[in-house]
Structures are given as C-alpha cells and as structure tokens.
Amino acid sequence: MDTDGDFIIAWQSAAQDGSDLGIYAQRYRANGTKVGIEFLVNTTTENGQAEPNIAMDADGDFVIAWQSNLQDDVVANSAGNAYGIYAQRYRANGTRAGDEFLVNTYTTENQTEPSVAMDADGNFVIAWESGGQDGREFGIYAQRYRADGTRADTEFLVNTTTENSEENPSIAMDADGGFVIAWQGQDVDRDGVYTRRYQADGTPAGVEFLVNTSTADFQRNTSVAMDADGDFVIAWESRHQDDDTVADDERRFEDVYAQRYEGMGNFVDLNLVLQDDSDPVTVGDNFIYSLISSNNGNGIALDINLSQPLPLGVTYVSDDSAAAGWRCALTASTLNCARSRLAVGETTTINVTVTADTIGQLSHTAVLTAAQAEVITNVMDNLDSETTQVVAASGGDDSGGSGGDDSSGGDDSGGSGDDSSGSGGDDSGGSGGDDSDDSGSSSGNSSAVAVVAVAGAAAVAAGGGGAFSGLSLLLFLPLYLRRRLLGKPKLSL
Template identity: 40%
Template sequence: MKVYSGEQVNTYTNSNQDTPAITVLADGSYVVVWTSYTQDGVNSYGIYAQRFTASGVPTGPESRINTTIGNNQTDASVAALSSGGFVVTWTDNAKDGSGQGVYAQCFDASGVAQGAEFKVNTTTYSEQYDSSVASYTGGFVVTWSSYNNPGDTSSYGVYAQRYDNAGSPQGGEFRVNTTTLDQQYEPDVAANADGSFVVIWRSEGQDGSGSGVYAQRYDTTGTAAGGEFRVNTYTTGSQYEAKVATLVGGGFVVVWRSDGQDGSSAGVYAQRYDASGVAQGIEFRVNESTSGGQYQPDVAALANGGFAVTWYNDNYDMSGTGSYSDVYVREYDAAGAATGGQVKVTPDNNYQSQPAIAHLGSDNYVVAWTDNVKDGSGNGIFQQLFGTASELPRQANPELGDFAGTVTFGENLVNTTPQVIDHVVGLT
C-alpha cells in the first residue's frame, strides 16, 4: 500500500529534470539521481542527486554529481557500495576526446565524493554510452553500449568493467555479447553479494524477428558462466527496454517491453531464473490492462523472495479513460505469482514516465518517475513509497507537554530582517 503521498524529489525546478535512478544504501537510506538541464550554470545537462532517509525524508540539499561542466552529462545509473557509500555512472558527450564516454564517481555514506570522477571505458574510439552499474561485496561492475568498438565486428556491442569499492579497476574492460552480428546494446546489470552478476541487453535480428533480449551470467571472478542465452520466448516483433534484478537465493528476474504480444502496441513481460540460470516457469505478462501501450519497465527484488515491477502506460487510467500516461506497479511472490493487481502509482493526470524502483527493506519499496508539468517548469522528479507505515516512520511534529508551570516566549532582537521558521514548526 502507499505510504505518505507522492512527493517532489528535485529542489531546483527550472527547465527539465528527468530520467531518475534509485539505490538503497547499507544503512537503509536511499539516493535518487537524475539529469537536470541548465542547473550547473551553463546551457547543458548535469547529473544531480538527493539523499533520503528510509522513510523518504530528504537528508541535506540536492547536489551535483559530475565535476566536469560545459559538456552534457546524462543517463545516470547508481548503485550502493558495501562500504556504505554509493557510485554513480553517466554518459559525457565530449570528455574522452572521441564522442561520448562513460564516467563514474564514488561517494561515502554522507554523500562526500571519494577521489575524482573517472573514465570507465578504456576504448575511446567513437561512442560509449548508456551505462548501468551494480554492486557486490567489495566492488561493483559497470556495463555500457559501445559503437564501432574495434573489439566487436558489428556496429554496436556491450562491454563491462569491474572495480573495487575505491574505484580501482579489477582487470580490463571486456565484451559481454558473444554474437556480434548486427547490433547489441541497451545493457542492464544486476549482481549478487558474492560478486556474481548477470548482464542483459537488446540484440537486433538475433532471434529472427526484430530485436530480442539476451543475457550472460558471470561468476565471482568475472568469468562467463555458460554462454549467452535468449530471455524472451515470444519472438514476433521486438522485445527490448529490459531490466534485471537479482533475487533472494541468487536467482534473478528479467522484465521487458514486447511490442504487439498482448494485442496492444506494447506490453510488459517477465521471466524468472534460478541461481544457475535455469528458467523458472514460462514468461508471463505483467500488465493487467492491455489498453494503450505499456513501456519502460523496471524491477526490484523484495525481502520475501518476490519482486515488484513498475512501468508506465500511455493513454490509460484505471477507469479506462484519459489521454495522459500513468505509472503502475505490481507485486509478485517468491513463486512468481502476482499478489494483487496493478496499482496506479501516480496521483495526477499528467504525462508521467521513466519509472525507477528500489527495495527499502522488508517488503517496502520506493518508485520515482518523471512528471512533465507538476513542478511548474518542464519535467520534474517525484516519488512514492510503498509498504507498511509502521516500518517507514517519520518523526511527528514536536509538542510541548507533560510539564507544570508556564512557558513564556520572549522576543529577542537578532537582526532587523524577517526570519524564516522551519516549515514544520507552527506557533499557535
């Protein structure tokens, strides 16, 4: 169930803030990152972040992640580190000297940068972009799309690089996809605590019809475990916009968009796997409604072994009417059975898209999204908590009580200008 009402994430509201990503830190707090236009003082995009307590209360002000400004920094991904901090990756459109490059910055649990931002891709020829990061005990792994990389005979390939918690490379960058015919891109990565991980991506033409979703598992040393394999069973049309999450017990679940499969323009589908990469059951449709299209799914594991999937639906609301888009979420148990129907996340009849989801402990989670008008100036970032209110407490407004006598408030001249009182303090 929803806990508290939907709340704005970004403080700076000029122009556009969009494309959120979320991670939950070791202490239960979480970080939302996003792309913001013109906020860094130049007419370009930058990456910004806001930290929150586990119950969604902001901790400190929002802050800029990228040190370099003047170029465009976009498409942020974020992962919690086992040391208590977090790492953010993004695409810079010019810094590596040859088109786009992937950069990263490590932070401690207080949001203080640890060292300088650093380039992830070793190969700088042409374009490196669309990064995804996942962490494990002692380190993290970054994946990205590479265009015209000399190590791949096709135009696009998927590459990866492992790091320790301090951001030191562990080995060199490596190609993930075995098949190099046509194009492999749009990667996502999820990791287990022991350092094993799985990478998924979009491959054009490989499944015989449009694009398909493929995966490759890796062991704790970063060595491929078995070969790459196709995730989607239904191959007509295109399957893409895939995301992956590791589950309790070492398995994982993949979600993706499938065009035309549910009879509408697009639907959201999922497939579960055990720790050995063996499919558990068959692929299944996540969205209940097939009116309009379902796009941009994301998924998070829950403590009970299940998971929650979020997506946005174009031109549909729960009443079956409306010309706007809404974000939805649906929960599943450890056996992959839905525990209820799809739930509308977003409260407003605006254009809401780009959902992201993260697990807050127990069976609680947070969903963030982009709203096109609500913050008063272009796109803005909003969030909604789900779970049990007693597990996500917020401090009540303090009251004076349990005393005898008289309390006197005297006037004290501090300066001659009006003073701001904290918004949660009221004098009656």
C-alpha cells in the first residue's frame, strides 16, 4: 500500500495464461474501487508460475515476485530441479518497468516460496527458500535491489543454523530500508519460528533468534509486517497450544499466535560494569561485587540475561537482585539473573555479597545479553571483568610475647630509656611489665608467625602452632616500626 492508501492484489490463476498456473494482479484505489482491469504479470507462461508476493513503495511503484517451474536452469531442471524465483517491477500507473528477471543466482535444486518487501523510496529485498544450498535441506536466502532494479549486492544466506530445514520466509521493511526476515526452523521440538533483523545497508543487526516461547509441537507458516518506524509483528500457527487441559481429540488442531517487537530503527546497546567495593580484601571478610547493567540504545531491550560465574576462592552469601527487578539463581557457582526488559536509558545494579576464602588474586568475567542481538560494533561492552586481591588478616597492636606494647628498644634506638626493655619498665618487655607476662610468652601461646612489610622490605618473625594456627597472626612490632606504621590503613601481609 502507498501513502495514499492505494493497493494491489496478486494471485495465481489456473490455465488462464494458456499453460498451467499464471500470476495475475489487480490495482485498487484507497476507496476500494478498481483501477483498470486485472492483468497477467509473468511473461513466460510455459509450465507454471505460482506463489506470488507483492510489495509497494510510498509513491505506488510496486514489484511482484513468484516461483516459476522449469525456467531458470535447463540443465538443472532436466535433473528434476524445477523451480526458480522471478520478479517484475511496475510503475505506479501500472506499466512495466523493465522485463521480468531471475532473482536467484544459485539455480541447482529448487528455489521456492518468495517474499518481497520495499521501502519508501522503492528499494526492495526478495527472500526465498533454497534446496541444498546451505549444505543441508532448505535454507533461507535473500537478495537486495536498488529502486532501479539493479542488484545492491550478491544473494546471501539468512539463517545461521543450518541443521535440518529452514523454510517459508516472510520479509518486511521499514520506510528507511531496515528489514526483518522470519521463517520456520528447528527449535527444541519440531518446527519453531525464527527471525533475523538487518540494517538498511544489508548488514545483520545481530544473529537469528527464536520468536515463539511455547515450543511444544509445531510453530510454522510465519508472516511478518512492519510499520514505517520499524515496529513489527510476527504471526504464526501453533499446533495444540491453545488448551493443554483437555484431551487431544477435543482440542482445536492449530491456532494463530503473534509477537510484537519494538522499532526496527531502534537498536539495543547494552553495557555492563562489574566492580568490587574494596580491594584488597582481608581473607575471611565479606565484600560486594556490583553488577551495573544499562541500555544505552534507543530501543527497549527484552528478555535480559546476566551471567556471573563466581571466581574460585569465594563463597556466595546473598544478592539484592529482587529489589532491582531481577530474578537470580545460583547454579554450580554461577549466578544467573533474568529480567523481562530494560528500558531506554535505564540502569540497574545487583549487589552480590561473597566471602573471601583464600589468599591470592580473584578474577572473573560477567556477561549481559538480550533477546534482540545488538549491532556488532556495540557488543564488546556487554561483558566486563574484575580482579580482586585477597590478603592475610592482620593482628592487634597489644601483642604478647617478649615485650609489651613498646617492645625492646627506646625511641628508635637500642639504648635503655623510658621505653627500653629493661626490667620493671611499665611498657617494657622484661619481667613485671604491665602489658606482658613474667616469662615474656603470649598468654600461654607457644609461638606465632608475623610478616610485616615496611618500605618494601619484609620482616618475618617465625614460630608455629599454638592458638595462632591457620590464618591468625601475632605481630611482634618494635616501637620504631609502630611509629612508622601509625596512621597507615593496613599492614600488607
């Protein structure tokens, strides 16, 4: 239909052109009155021409495509490969714009079931199913054309999955030339409905994706339509889906279902930031991974999935996904989260609390995806990685052992003085010191291990066993080390 509402209808007619089936059409005004009389479309009338499909631009120019028997390749046809795709362009007044032409360049086996779409300026795309061309049974192929009828590139394979058979394509296009192709192919149970979007220049706007959510039995015979802005809807027939509560013999055989999609001209641009709330982290402590998801495109993202395989060396504690509109579940150390949509410009944050179990470096990557595949140049920001350092726990200031708080040595010197280790000093490490026992041992703990990093050098006091086994450490710090470290946020262990 053109912008004024004028339209045209095409059909196949038996024996009217003098040989089997032929393609006929009739033009109409917006009010439904006929413009002229019905006319024969195909120039070649031998054998049969069938399955017409038609598209019209904003000014009323149109193109009709069909499948023709025993016309495209005499050699191949003699081996039983009969059908090819042909088309004829017309001006708005109904006169032919050139001759009928062969669409498919691959002529081996059958090319059938054409579907055509046209943008506002008259550029058009024809899609069809081709036998054996993709290496298996049938695959979906398409060819872009300029408004003058010249090829815009070579024919191309649409489906990325080539197992079994992909059939019955349907194509629709927006005013600017962006288009979508839908077809039936293998899902988890027999046929399902798949689709793939393309930009106006023919580059894919992502990969193919499954349309139907109910996959039991058949979903097939697809049809797609698109408005000028790129919003589109896909319809199909689904077998035995309408009512699972009644016996098979009481159920209707097939019903029609549909799915709406937003803006062909609008693209999803997901972005994921993964960050920790502290680094380094002390072993045994809890810390938080924040997963910040946003949609920077101009189209709504649907069926969002976020996967975060937790690194080795942490234990999952909790997450606040529900508050952010997500549904998360932990499976085999991977946190899998989902939400139905992410609006344009929307940002959400999931905070995941974990416990650091082991000393060392923790590294992992999270990935964010949506049902609508993104423009290829925008997918690298769908994943992000984070590295977190886990360090050993530090001891308290008032350690036991030989010496109290101010252990042997005076003010940064080894001489005796107020802070020396001589006997009787209030803070000394000798016998009778207020902060130490008479023997200089640590409250009955026989020994300990301490590692203190100062100005890049490690001082190690070695011992073992007692109450300080495992990750607990007792630090023996001279006064001058205490004063150097005073005010620093932590000891590097």
